[in-house]
Amino acid sequence: MNEFDSDALKQLLRSEALKFGDFTLASGKKASYYLDCRNLTLHPKAANLIAAGMLQQMDANGPLPDAVGGMAIGADPITAAIITVAGRRDLPLRGFMVRKEPKGHGTGRQVEGPVQPGQRVVIVEDVITSGGSALKAVDAAQAFGLEVIGVLAIIDRLAGGQQAFADRGLKLQTLYTVRDFGIEPQ
Numbered sequence: 001m002n003e004f005d006s007d008a009l010k011q012l013l014r015s016e017a018l019k020f021g022d023f024t025l026a027s028g029k030k031a032s033y034y035l036d037c038r039n040l041t042l043h044p045k046a047a048n049l050i051a052a053g054m055l056q057q058m059d060a061n062g063p064l065p066d067a068v069g070g071m072a073i074g075a076d077p078i079t080a081a082i083i084t085v086a087g088r089r090d091l092p093l094r095g096f097m098v099r100k101e102p103k104g105h106g107t108g109r110q111v112e113g114p115v116q117p118g119q120r121v122v123i124v125e126d127v128i129t130s131g132g133s134a135l136k137a138v139d140a141a142q143a144f145g146l147e148v149i150g151v152l153a154i155i156d157r158l159a160g161g162q163q164a165f166a167d168r169g170l171k172l173q174t175l176y177t178v179r180d181f182g183i184e185p186q
C-alpha cells in the first residue's frame with residue numbers, strides 16, 4: 001500500500017478548493033468560507049492523493065469493502081479515483097454512484113454500478129457539513145440492499161455531521177477537519 005502524502009493533499013486543498021466570502025450551503029445555512037472540492041477531486045495529483053488516503057484508511061479499518069460510492073456529484077470523481085488506483089493495485093474493489101433522484105426512465109435505478117444486494121460498501125463524500133447528503137446516499141444504498149459499513153470523506157466542517165452518522169450507528173472518518181486549516185467550526 002503506497003503511503004499517503006497528507007501534507008501534499010492539504011496544500012492542494014488550500015490552494016485549489018478553499019474560498020472565503022459569503023456562501024449558502026446545501027443545508028441552507030450561511031457560511032464565510034467554502035470548500036469547492038470539485039477543484040480538488042478533478043485535479044490529477046489531488047485525485048491520486050485522495051484515492052491513496054482513502055484506500056489507506058480502508059486498509060487500516062480491516063478487510064476491504066466490496067465497493068465504494070456516494071451521492072452525485074461530489075462523490076463521483078472520488079469513487080472513480082479510488083477504483084482506478086485499486087485497479088492498478090489489483091484490488092477487487094468496485095464503484096457505484098447514487099443519483100440524487102432515481103432515474104426517470106430506463107432501469108429506474110438510483111444506485112448505479114456493478115454492486116449487488118448484500119455487499120459491504122463504504123460511502124464516500126467530499127465535504128461533510130450536516131451530513132445530510134451522505135446520509136441520503138446511505139438511505140439509497142441500504143434501500144438497494146447494500147450493507148453500509150462506514151463513511152469516508154475528504155473533510156469535515158465540524159458542523160454536526162459526525163453526530164448525525166453516529167445517530168445512525170455509522171462511523172464517519174475524514175482525511176481532514178477544518179481545524180487542520182486554522183478554521184474554527186461556525
Ligand SMILES: O=P(O)(O)OC[C@H]1O[C@H](OP(=O)(O)OP(=O)(O)O)[C@H](O)[C@@H]1O
Pocket residue numbers: 026027071072073074075125126127128129130131132133134161
Ligand atoms: O453535509 P451536507 O450538509 O449535506 O453538505 C455537504 C454536501 O454539499 C455538497 O454537495 P451539493 O449539495 O452542493 O451538491 P453537488 O455535489 O451535486 O454539487 C457537497 O458535495 C456535499 O455533498
Ligand SMILES: O=C(O)c1cc(=O)[nH]c(=O)[nH]1
Pocket residue numbers: 024025026027033034035036037127128129130157
Ligand atoms: O455544506 C455545503 O453545502 C458545502 C460546504 C462546502 O464547504 N463545500 C461544499 O461543496 N458544500
